[in-house]
Amino acid sequence: MRTITAQQISDAVAALCVRANKELPEDIVRAMRFAAAEEPWPLAKSTLGVLCENIDAAAERNLPVCQDTGLACVFAELGQDVHIEGDFTQAVNEGVRRGYAEGYLRKSVVCDPLRRVNTGDNSPAAITVELVPGDELKLTVIPKGFGSENMSRLAMLKPADGVEGVKRFVVETVQAAGSNPCPPIVVGVGIGGTFDKAAALAKHALLRPIDQPNADPYYAALEKELLEAINALGTGPQGFGGRTTALGLNIETMPTHVAGLPVAVNISCHVTRRASVVL
Amino acid sequence: MEHRLETPIDKEKLKALRAGDMVYLSGTVYTARDAAHKRMMESIDKGEPLPFPLEGSVIYYVGPTPEAPGQVIGAAGPTTSGRMDAYSPRLLDLGQPVMIGKGLRSPAVIEAIVRNGAVYLAAMGGAGAVMSASVTNAEVICWEDLGCEAVRRLTVKDMPLTVAVDSYGGNIYESGPAAYLASLKGGK
Numbered sequence: 001m002r003t004i005t006a007q008q009i010s011d012a013v014a015a016l017c018v019r020a021n022k023e024l025p026e027d028i029v030r031a032m033r034f035a036a037a038e039e040p041w042p043l044a045k046s047t048l049g050v051l052c053e054n055i056d057a058a059a060e061r062n063l064p065v066c067q068d069t070g071l072a073c074v075f076a077e078l079g080q081d082v083h084i085e086g087d088f089t090q091a092v093n094e095g096v097r098r099g100y101a102e103g104y105l106r107k108s109v110v111c112d113p114l115r116r117v118n119t120g121d122n123s124p125a126a127i128t129v130e131l132v133p134g135d136e137l138k139l140t141v142i143p144k145g146f147g148s149e150n151m152s153r154l155a156m157l158k159p160a161d162g163v164e165g166v167k168r169f170v171v172e173t174v175q176a177a178g179s180n181p182c183p184p185i186v187v188g189v190g191i192g193g194t195f196d197k198a199a200a201l202a203k204h205a206l207l208r209p210i211d212q213p214n215a216d217p218y219y220a221a222l223e224k225e226l227l228e229a230i231n232a233l234g235t236g237p238q239g240f241g242g243r244t245t246a247l248g249l250n251i252e253t254m255p256t257h258v259a260g261l262p263v264a265v266n267i268s269c270h271v272t273r274r275a276s277v278v279l
Numbered sequence: 280m281e282h283r284l285e286t287p288i289d290k291e292k293l294k295a296l297r298a299g300d301m302v303y304l305s306g307t308v309y310t311a312r313d314a315a316h317k318r319m320m321e322s323i324d325k326g327e328p329l330p331f332p333l334e335g336s337v338i339y340y341v342g343p344t345p346e347a348p349g350q351v352i353g354a355a356g357p358t359t360s361g362r363m364d365a366y367s368p369r370l371l372d373l374g375q376p377v378m379i380g381k382g383l384r385s386p387a388v389i390e391a392i393v394r395n396g397a398v399y400l401a402a403m404g405g406a407g408a409v410m411s412a413s414v415t416n417a418e419v420i421c422w423e424d425l426g427c428e429a430v431r432r433l434t435v436k437d438m439p440l441t442v443a444v445d446s447y448g449g450n451i452y453e454s455g456p457a458a459y460l461a462s463l464k465g466g467k
Protein backbone atom coordinates (compact mmCIF):
# COMPACT_ATOMS: atom_id res chain seq x y z
CA MET A 1 0.00 0.00 0.00
CA ARG A 2 1.37 3.38 -1.04
CA THR A 3 -0.02 6.64 0.26
CA ILE A 4 -0.61 9.63 -2.00
CA THR A 5 -1.87 12.79 -0.36
CA ALA A 6 -4.60 15.15 -1.52
CA GLN A 7 -1.96 17.86 -1.57
CA GLN A 8 0.19 15.92 -4.05
CA ILE A 9 -2.86 15.43 -6.28
CA SER A 10 -3.80 19.12 -6.19
CA ASP A 11 -0.24 20.17 -6.98
CA ALA A 12 -0.06 17.76 -9.91
CA VAL A 13 -3.44 18.76 -11.38
CA ALA A 14 -2.63 22.49 -11.08
CA ALA A 15 0.66 22.02 -12.96
CA LEU A 16 -1.02 19.87 -15.64
CA CYS A 17 -3.77 22.44 -16.28
CA VAL A 18 -1.16 25.11 -16.98
CA ARG A 19 1.14 22.89 -19.05
CA ALA A 20 -1.69 21.44 -21.16
CA ASN A 21 -2.93 24.92 -22.08
CA LYS A 22 0.44 26.36 -23.07
CA GLU A 23 2.17 23.43 -24.80
CA LEU A 24 0.44 21.16 -27.27
CA PRO A 25 1.36 17.44 -27.23
CA GLU A 26 4.23 16.48 -29.54
CA ASP A 27 2.10 14.33 -31.83
CA ILE A 28 -0.29 17.23 -32.48
CA VAL A 29 2.53 19.71 -33.16
CA ARG A 30 4.20 17.24 -35.55
CA ALA A 31 0.90 16.64 -37.36
CA MET A 32 0.30 20.40 -37.72
CA ARG A 33 3.74 21.09 -39.16
CA PHE A 34 3.45 18.11 -41.49
CA ALA A 35 0.01 19.25 -42.69
CA ALA A 36 1.28 22.80 -43.28
CA ALA A 37 4.14 21.43 -45.39
CA GLU A 38 1.99 19.01 -47.41
CA GLU A 39 -1.23 21.00 -47.94
CA PRO A 40 -1.72 21.61 -51.68
CA TRP A 41 -4.36 24.41 -51.55
CA PRO A 42 -2.81 27.89 -51.12
CA LEU A 43 -5.29 29.50 -48.69
CA ALA A 44 -5.29 26.30 -46.63
CA LYS A 45 -1.51 26.22 -46.56
CA SER A 46 -1.18 29.82 -45.39
CA THR A 47 -3.92 29.24 -42.80
CA LEU A 48 -2.05 26.22 -41.40
CA GLY A 49 1.10 28.36 -41.40
CA VAL A 50 -0.57 30.90 -39.10
CA LEU A 51 -1.80 28.13 -36.81
CA CYS A 52 1.76 26.76 -36.55
CA GLU A 53 3.02 30.30 -35.82
CA ASN A 54 0.44 30.42 -33.06
CA ILE A 55 1.96 27.37 -31.36
CA ASP A 56 5.34 29.15 -31.33
CA ALA A 57 3.83 32.49 -30.26
CA ALA A 58 2.16 30.82 -27.26
CA ALA A 59 5.52 29.43 -26.13
CA GLU A 60 7.39 32.72 -26.69
CA ARG A 61 4.80 34.95 -25.05
CA ASN A 62 3.92 32.47 -22.29
CA LEU A 63 0.26 32.50 -23.37
CA PRO A 64 -2.34 29.77 -23.68
CA VAL A 65 -2.47 28.41 -27.24
CA CYS A 66 -6.20 29.19 -27.37
CA GLN A 67 -8.34 31.55 -25.28
CA ASP A 68 -10.92 28.83 -24.68
CA THR A 69 -8.89 27.09 -22.02
CA GLY A 70 -11.69 24.61 -21.69
CA LEU A 71 -13.48 22.56 -19.14
CA ALA A 72 -10.86 20.46 -17.36
CA CYS A 73 -11.46 16.77 -18.11
CA VAL A 74 -9.34 14.83 -15.62
CA PHE A 75 -8.62 11.14 -16.11
CA ALA A 76 -7.15 9.14 -13.24
CA GLU A 77 -5.73 5.66 -13.59
CA LEU A 78 -5.65 4.70 -9.96
CA GLY A 79 -3.54 1.77 -8.80
CA GLN A 80 -5.46 -0.61 -6.53
CA ASP A 81 -2.65 -0.52 -4.01
CA VAL A 82 -2.76 3.25 -3.56
CA HIS A 83 -4.26 4.77 -0.46
CA ILE A 84 -5.40 8.36 -0.94
CA GLU A 85 -5.10 10.51 2.15
CA GLY A 86 -7.84 13.12 1.97
CA ASP A 87 -10.72 13.68 -0.46
CA PHE A 88 -9.78 12.79 -4.05
CA THR A 89 -12.50 14.80 -5.80
CA GLN A 90 -11.89 17.88 -3.71
CA ALA A 91 -8.16 17.54 -4.33
CA VAL A 92 -8.65 17.47 -8.12
CA ASN A 93 -11.00 20.46 -8.05
CA GLU A 94 -8.60 22.39 -5.84
CA GLY A 95 -5.88 21.66 -8.40
CA VAL A 96 -8.09 22.99 -11.20
CA ARG A 97 -8.84 26.16 -9.22
CA ARG A 98 -5.19 26.81 -8.55
CA GLY A 99 -3.99 25.94 -12.05
CA TYR A 100 -6.54 28.22 -13.72
CA ALA A 101 -5.74 31.09 -11.35
CA GLU A 102 -1.96 30.78 -11.37
CA GLY A 103 -1.79 30.13 -15.12
CA TYR A 104 -4.05 33.12 -15.99
CA LEU A 105 -6.40 30.73 -17.78
CA ARG A 106 -9.98 31.58 -18.66
CA LYS A 107 -12.75 30.57 -16.28
CA SER A 108 -15.38 29.05 -18.54
CA VAL A 109 -17.51 26.87 -16.24
CA VAL A 110 -21.06 27.65 -15.08
CA CYS A 111 -22.31 25.99 -11.89
CA ASP A 112 -25.65 24.95 -13.35
CA PRO A 113 -26.47 24.11 -16.98
CA LEU A 114 -29.69 26.15 -17.00
CA ARG A 115 -29.18 28.87 -14.41
CA ARG A 116 -25.70 29.57 -15.76
CA VAL A 117 -23.72 31.40 -13.13
CA ASN A 118 -19.96 31.25 -13.70
CA THR A 119 -18.21 29.40 -10.86
CA GLY A 120 -15.41 31.94 -11.21
CA ASP A 121 -12.57 29.44 -10.84
CA ASN A 122 -13.19 26.91 -13.65
CA SER A 123 -14.04 24.17 -11.14
CA PRO A 124 -15.40 21.56 -11.03
CA ALA A 125 -13.52 19.21 -13.33
CA ALA A 126 -15.14 16.36 -15.27
CA ILE A 127 -13.45 13.45 -13.50
CA THR A 128 -13.12 9.87 -14.74
CA VAL A 129 -11.46 7.28 -12.51
CA GLU A 130 -10.31 3.86 -13.67
CA LEU A 131 -8.95 1.25 -11.26
CA VAL A 132 -5.79 -0.47 -12.49
CA PRO A 133 -3.30 -2.88 -10.92
CA GLY A 134 -0.27 -1.39 -9.15
CA ASP A 135 0.57 1.34 -6.67
CA GLU A 136 0.78 4.39 -8.92
CA LEU A 137 -1.64 7.13 -9.89
CA LYS A 138 -1.56 8.45 -13.46
CA LEU A 139 -3.31 11.77 -13.93
CA THR A 140 -4.16 13.20 -17.36
CA VAL A 141 -5.73 16.60 -17.90
CA ILE A 142 -7.55 17.40 -21.14
CA PRO A 143 -8.80 21.00 -21.18
CA LYS A 144 -11.71 20.64 -23.61
CA GLY A 145 -12.91 23.61 -25.65
CA PHE A 146 -16.59 23.75 -26.47
CA GLY A 147 -16.45 25.09 -30.03
CA SER A 148 -15.56 21.53 -30.94
CA GLU A 149 -17.32 19.72 -28.06
CA ASN A 150 -20.64 21.21 -29.24
CA MET A 151 -20.25 19.54 -32.64
CA SER A 152 -20.04 16.02 -31.14
CA ARG A 153 -22.87 13.50 -31.68
CA LEU A 154 -24.08 10.07 -30.64
CA ALA A 155 -26.30 7.58 -32.49
CA MET A 156 -27.83 4.27 -31.54
CA LEU A 157 -27.47 2.52 -34.90
CA LYS A 158 -28.99 -0.84 -35.76
CA PRO A 159 -26.66 -3.85 -36.02
CA ALA A 160 -27.77 -4.10 -39.66
CA ASP A 161 -26.28 -0.64 -40.33
CA GLY A 162 -22.88 -2.28 -39.81
CA VAL A 163 -19.55 -0.68 -40.58
CA GLU A 164 -21.05 1.30 -43.48
CA GLY A 165 -23.54 2.90 -41.10
CA VAL A 166 -20.74 3.81 -38.72
CA LYS A 167 -18.67 5.38 -41.51
CA ARG A 168 -21.63 7.39 -42.76
CA PHE A 169 -22.43 8.71 -39.28
CA VAL A 170 -18.84 9.73 -38.56
CA VAL A 171 -18.33 11.50 -41.90
CA GLU A 172 -21.73 13.22 -41.74
CA THR A 173 -20.99 14.47 -38.22
CA VAL A 174 -17.72 16.03 -39.37
CA GLN A 175 -19.32 17.53 -42.46
CA ALA A 176 -22.17 19.05 -40.43
CA ALA A 177 -19.64 20.55 -38.01
CA GLY A 178 -18.09 22.53 -40.88
CA SER A 179 -16.01 25.46 -39.73
CA ASN A 180 -17.32 25.58 -36.15
CA PRO A 181 -14.85 23.23 -34.41
CA CYS A 182 -11.79 25.15 -35.70
CA PRO A 183 -10.56 22.63 -38.27
CA PRO A 184 -8.15 20.93 -38.68
CA ILE A 185 -9.85 18.74 -36.10
CA VAL A 186 -9.05 15.56 -34.21
CA VAL A 187 -11.84 12.99 -34.08
CA GLY A 188 -12.50 10.52 -31.28
CA VAL A 189 -14.87 7.68 -32.17
CA GLY A 190 -16.43 5.28 -29.66
CA ILE A 191 -18.17 2.18 -30.97
CA GLY A 192 -20.08 -0.34 -28.85
CA GLY A 193 -20.90 -0.60 -25.16
CA THR A 194 -24.02 1.21 -24.01
CA PHE A 195 -25.34 4.73 -24.65
CA ASP A 196 -23.09 6.22 -21.97
CA LYS A 197 -20.06 4.00 -22.61
CA ALA A 198 -19.97 4.90 -26.31
CA ALA A 199 -19.62 8.58 -25.40
CA ALA A 200 -16.93 7.79 -22.81
CA LEU A 201 -15.03 5.72 -25.39
CA ALA A 202 -15.12 8.58 -27.87
CA LYS A 203 -13.65 10.96 -25.31
CA HIS A 204 -11.11 8.30 -24.31
CA ALA A 205 -10.04 8.00 -27.94
CA LEU A 206 -8.74 11.59 -27.67
CA LEU A 207 -6.28 10.46 -24.99
CA ARG A 208 -4.31 8.37 -27.48
CA PRO A 209 -1.63 10.15 -29.57
CA ILE A 210 -2.85 10.48 -33.16
CA ASP A 211 0.26 8.82 -34.58
CA GLN A 212 -0.52 5.64 -32.63
CA PRO A 213 -3.03 3.49 -34.54
CA ASN A 214 -5.50 1.17 -32.86
CA ALA A 215 -3.75 -2.06 -31.80
CA ASP A 216 -6.33 -4.14 -33.72
CA PRO A 217 -5.40 -4.04 -37.44
CA TYR A 218 -9.10 -4.07 -38.42
CA TYR A 219 -9.74 -0.85 -36.53
CA ALA A 220 -6.38 0.64 -37.52
CA ALA A 221 -7.48 0.24 -41.15
CA LEU A 222 -10.88 1.77 -40.37
CA GLU A 223 -9.20 4.74 -38.68
CA LYS A 224 -7.13 5.34 -41.80
CA GLU A 225 -10.09 4.95 -44.14
CA LEU A 226 -12.27 7.35 -42.15
CA LEU A 227 -9.49 9.94 -41.92
CA GLU A 228 -9.10 9.81 -45.70
CA ALA A 229 -12.86 10.14 -46.20
CA ILE A 230 -12.92 13.21 -43.93
CA ASN A 231 -9.98 14.77 -45.74
CA ALA A 232 -11.84 14.35 -49.02
CA LEU A 233 -14.73 16.56 -47.80
CA GLY A 234 -12.96 19.78 -48.79
CA THR A 235 -13.84 21.66 -45.57
CA GLY A 236 -10.17 22.47 -44.98
CA PRO A 237 -8.44 24.50 -42.25
CA GLN A 238 -10.93 26.93 -40.63
CA GLY A 239 -13.53 25.75 -43.16
CA PHE A 240 -11.96 27.95 -45.87
CA GLY A 241 -11.49 24.91 -48.14
CA GLY A 242 -8.57 22.54 -48.62
CA ARG A 243 -7.38 19.04 -47.89
CA THR A 244 -6.54 19.19 -44.19
CA THR A 245 -9.90 18.91 -42.42
CA ALA A 246 -8.67 16.45 -39.78
CA LEU A 247 -5.23 15.73 -38.34
CA GLY A 248 -6.11 12.37 -36.87
CA LEU A 249 -8.90 9.98 -35.96
CA ASN A 250 -8.84 7.41 -33.16
CA ILE A 251 -11.35 4.63 -32.56
CA GLU A 252 -12.01 2.88 -29.25
CA THR A 253 -14.43 -0.03 -28.98
CA MET A 254 -16.02 -2.39 -26.47
CA PRO A 255 -18.43 -5.33 -26.58
CA THR A 256 -22.08 -4.45 -26.97
CA HIS A 257 -25.57 -6.00 -26.93
CA VAL A 258 -26.83 -8.31 -29.75
CA ALA A 259 -29.50 -5.73 -30.57
CA GLY A 260 -27.38 -2.57 -30.65
CA LEU A 261 -24.62 -0.59 -32.32
CA PRO A 262 -23.95 2.62 -30.38
CA VAL A 263 -21.57 5.10 -32.05
CA ALA A 264 -20.30 8.34 -30.58
CA VAL A 265 -18.16 10.99 -32.24
CA ASN A 266 -16.28 13.41 -30.00
CA ILE A 267 -14.81 16.27 -31.97
CA SER A 268 -11.70 18.08 -30.87
CA CYS A 269 -9.85 20.91 -32.57
CA HIS A 270 -6.29 21.63 -33.68
CA VAL A 271 -5.78 22.76 -30.09
CA THR A 272 -6.15 19.18 -28.83
CA ARG A 273 -4.53 19.39 -25.42
CA ARG A 274 -3.46 16.69 -23.01
CA ALA A 275 -0.84 16.49 -20.28
CA SER A 276 -0.07 13.57 -17.96
CA VAL A 277 1.98 12.76 -14.91
CA VAL A 278 2.50 9.59 -12.88
CA LEU A 279 2.56 9.90 -9.08
CA MET B 280 -5.59 39.91 -52.41
CA GLU B 281 -4.37 41.76 -49.32
CA HIS B 282 -5.97 44.89 -47.92
CA ARG B 283 -5.31 47.30 -45.09
CA LEU B 284 -8.27 48.67 -43.16
CA GLU B 285 -8.40 51.37 -40.54
CA THR B 286 -11.09 52.43 -38.11
CA PRO B 287 -13.46 54.22 -38.16
CA ILE B 288 -14.59 52.08 -41.09
CA ASP B 289 -15.55 53.79 -44.33
CA LYS B 290 -18.12 51.52 -46.00
CA GLU B 291 -16.86 52.63 -49.44
CA LYS B 292 -13.58 50.82 -48.69
CA LEU B 293 -15.40 47.58 -47.88
CA LYS B 294 -16.55 47.32 -51.50
CA ALA B 295 -13.09 46.20 -52.61
CA LEU B 296 -13.04 43.19 -50.26
CA ARG B 297 -13.85 39.74 -51.61
CA ALA B 298 -14.42 36.50 -49.70
CA GLY B 299 -11.05 34.81 -49.17
CA ASP B 300 -9.00 38.06 -49.23
CA MET B 301 -6.64 38.86 -46.35
CA VAL B 302 -7.24 42.01 -44.31
CA TYR B 303 -4.84 43.68 -41.87
CA LEU B 304 -6.91 45.80 -39.53
CA SER B 305 -5.58 48.67 -37.44
CA GLY B 306 -7.38 50.97 -35.03
CA THR B 307 -10.10 50.43 -32.43
CA VAL B 308 -12.04 47.21 -31.99
CA TYR B 309 -14.78 46.54 -29.43
CA THR B 310 -15.24 43.10 -27.92
CA ALA B 311 -18.67 41.61 -27.30
CA ARG B 312 -19.96 38.06 -26.94
CA ASP B 313 -23.39 36.58 -26.20
CA ALA B 314 -24.08 38.26 -22.87
CA ALA B 315 -22.91 41.71 -24.03
CA HIS B 316 -25.01 41.42 -27.20
CA LYS B 317 -28.04 40.59 -25.12
CA ARG B 318 -27.49 43.68 -22.98
CA MET B 319 -26.97 45.87 -26.03
CA MET B 320 -30.36 44.73 -27.36
CA GLU B 321 -31.93 45.65 -24.04
CA SER B 322 -30.29 49.07 -24.15
CA ILE B 323 -31.54 49.69 -27.69
CA ASP B 324 -35.06 48.61 -26.65
CA LYS B 325 -35.02 51.05 -23.76
CA GLY B 326 -33.47 53.81 -25.82
CA GLU B 327 -30.42 53.87 -23.55
CA PRO B 328 -26.92 54.71 -24.81
CA LEU B 329 -24.68 51.85 -25.97
CA PRO B 330 -21.15 51.28 -24.64
CA PHE B 331 -19.69 52.33 -28.00
CA PRO B 332 -20.88 53.99 -31.23
CA LEU B 333 -22.18 51.53 -33.83
CA GLU B 334 -21.45 53.67 -36.90
CA GLY B 335 -18.01 52.89 -38.31
CA SER B 336 -17.15 50.46 -35.52
CA VAL B 337 -15.74 46.95 -35.46
CA ILE B 338 -17.10 44.26 -33.13
CA TYR B 339 -14.90 41.28 -32.27
CA TYR B 340 -16.48 38.16 -30.74
CA VAL B 341 -13.84 37.26 -28.19
CA GLY B 342 -13.49 36.34 -24.53
CA PRO B 343 -9.77 36.61 -23.83
CA THR B 344 -7.88 34.81 -21.08
CA PRO B 345 -6.87 37.10 -18.17
CA GLU B 346 -3.65 39.00 -18.82
CA ALA B 347 -0.66 38.04 -16.70
CA PRO B 348 1.33 40.93 -15.16
CA GLY B 349 3.12 42.80 -17.93
CA GLN B 350 0.80 41.54 -20.69
CA VAL B 351 -1.64 43.79 -22.58
CA ILE B 352 -4.14 40.96 -23.07
CA GLY B 353 -4.17 37.18 -22.76
CA ALA B 354 -4.89 34.75 -25.58
CA ALA B 355 -7.54 36.40 -27.75
CA GLY B 356 -8.84 34.27 -30.61
CA PRO B 357 -12.44 34.42 -31.86
CA THR B 358 -15.46 32.58 -30.54
CA THR B 359 -18.14 30.93 -32.71
CA SER B 360 -20.10 33.71 -34.43
CA GLY B 361 -23.31 31.73 -34.95
CA ARG B 362 -24.32 32.44 -31.37
CA MET B 363 -24.54 36.15 -32.25
CA ASP B 364 -26.71 35.56 -35.34
CA ALA B 365 -29.91 36.50 -33.50
CA TYR B 366 -28.52 39.97 -32.69
CA SER B 367 -26.32 40.94 -35.63
CA PRO B 368 -28.90 42.00 -38.26
CA ARG B 369 -30.25 44.64 -35.88
CA LEU B 370 -26.78 46.08 -35.26
CA LEU B 371 -25.95 46.06 -38.97
CA ASP B 372 -29.21 47.87 -39.76
CA LEU B 373 -28.17 50.52 -37.24
CA GLY B 374 -24.98 51.13 -39.20
CA GLN B 375 -22.47 48.77 -37.60
CA PRO B 376 -20.20 47.76 -40.52
CA VAL B 377 -17.65 45.07 -39.52
CA MET B 378 -17.94 41.90 -37.43
CA ILE B 379 -15.05 39.60 -36.54
CA GLY B 380 -15.52 36.01 -35.40
CA LYS B 381 -15.24 32.48 -36.67
CA GLY B 382 -17.56 30.09 -38.47
CA LEU B 383 -20.72 30.22 -40.53
CA ARG B 384 -23.42 32.88 -40.27
CA SER B 385 -27.16 32.45 -40.79
CA PRO B 386 -28.88 33.47 -44.05
CA ALA B 387 -30.51 36.37 -42.15
CA VAL B 388 -27.10 37.75 -41.18
CA ILE B 389 -25.76 37.37 -44.71
CA GLU B 390 -28.81 39.22 -46.07
CA ALA B 391 -28.24 42.01 -43.56
CA ILE B 392 -24.58 42.18 -44.59
CA VAL B 393 -25.55 42.64 -48.25
CA ARG B 394 -28.38 45.08 -47.42
CA ASN B 395 -25.99 47.30 -45.47
CA GLY B 396 -22.75 46.91 -47.40
CA ALA B 397 -21.10 45.42 -44.33
CA VAL B 398 -18.53 42.60 -44.07
CA TYR B 399 -17.89 39.63 -41.82
CA LEU B 400 -14.22 38.91 -41.19
CA ALA B 401 -12.85 35.66 -39.80
CA ALA B 402 -10.10 35.65 -37.22
CA MET B 403 -8.09 32.47 -36.97
CA GLY B 404 -10.00 30.12 -34.66
CA GLY B 405 -7.75 28.73 -31.98
CA ALA B 406 -4.92 31.13 -32.77
CA GLY B 407 -5.22 32.88 -29.42
CA ALA B 408 -1.55 33.78 -29.08
CA VAL B 409 -1.13 35.17 -32.62
CA MET B 410 -4.27 37.28 -32.32
CA SER B 411 -3.10 38.56 -28.95
CA ALA B 412 0.15 39.77 -30.52
CA SER B 413 -1.72 42.30 -32.69
CA VAL B 414 -3.37 43.97 -29.69
CA THR B 415 -1.41 46.95 -28.37
CA ASN B 416 -3.88 48.19 -25.77
CA ALA B 417 -6.95 46.80 -24.01
CA GLU B 418 -9.34 48.23 -21.45
CA VAL B 419 -12.69 47.15 -20.09
CA ILE B 420 -15.18 49.94 -20.86
CA CYS B 421 -18.48 48.44 -19.78
CA TRP B 422 -20.24 45.58 -17.97
CA GLU B 423 -17.23 44.48 -16.00
CA ASP B 424 -19.47 42.00 -14.13
CA LEU B 425 -19.47 39.83 -17.27
CA GLY B 426 -15.84 38.83 -16.67
CA CYS B 427 -14.26 37.50 -19.85
CA GLU B 428 -17.43 38.65 -21.64
CA ALA B 429 -17.15 42.29 -20.52
CA VAL B 430 -16.96 44.89 -23.31
CA ARG B 431 -13.35 45.90 -23.99
CA ARG B 432 -11.89 48.58 -26.21
CA LEU B 433 -8.88 47.13 -28.01
CA THR B 434 -6.29 49.00 -29.99
CA VAL B 435 -5.00 46.71 -32.72
CA LYS B 436 -2.18 46.91 -35.22
CA ASP B 437 -2.28 44.82 -38.40
CA MET B 438 -4.69 42.26 -36.99
CA PRO B 439 -4.60 39.36 -39.51
CA LEU B 440 -8.10 38.51 -40.78
CA THR B 441 -9.73 36.70 -43.69
CA VAL B 442 -12.83 38.03 -45.47
CA ALA B 443 -15.44 35.36 -44.70
CA VAL B 444 -18.56 37.10 -46.09
CA ASP B 445 -18.11 40.11 -48.37
CA SER B 446 -20.56 42.95 -48.96
CA TYR B 447 -21.97 41.16 -52.01
CA GLY B 448 -22.78 37.99 -50.04
CA GLY B 449 -19.71 36.04 -51.26
CA ASN B 450 -19.06 33.41 -48.60
CA ILE B 451 -15.69 31.67 -48.19
CA TYR B 452 -17.26 28.83 -46.17
CA GLU B 453 -19.13 27.84 -49.35
CA SER B 454 -16.89 29.03 -52.16
CA GLY B 455 -13.61 27.87 -50.54
CA PRO B 456 -14.42 24.17 -50.15
CA ALA B 457 -16.25 24.16 -53.51
CA ALA B 458 -13.24 25.67 -55.31
CA TYR B 459 -10.87 23.18 -53.68
CA LEU B 460 -13.06 20.20 -54.65
CA ALA B 461 -13.41 21.55 -58.20
CA SER B 462 -9.62 21.80 -58.44
CA LEU B 463 -9.38 18.06 -57.68
CA LYS B 464 -11.85 17.21 -60.45
CA GLY B 465 -10.02 19.46 -62.87
CA GLY B 466 -6.93 17.28 -62.30
CA LYS B 467 -5.19 20.25 -60.63
Ligand code: SF4
Pocket residue numbers: 066067068069144145146147148149180181182268269270271356357358404405406
Ligand atom coordinates in the same frame (compact mmCIF):
# COMPACT_ATOMS: atom_id res chain seq x y z
S1 SF4 C 1 -12.67 24.79 -30.78
FE1 SF4 C 1 -10.59 24.52 -29.98
S2 SF4 C 1 -9.30 25.94 -31.13
FE2 SF4 C 1 -11.43 26.54 -31.44
S3 SF4 C 1 -11.79 28.12 -29.89
FE3 SF4 C 1 -12.46 26.17 -29.00
S4 SF4 C 1 -10.66 25.35 -27.92
FE4 SF4 C 1 -9.96 26.97 -29.27
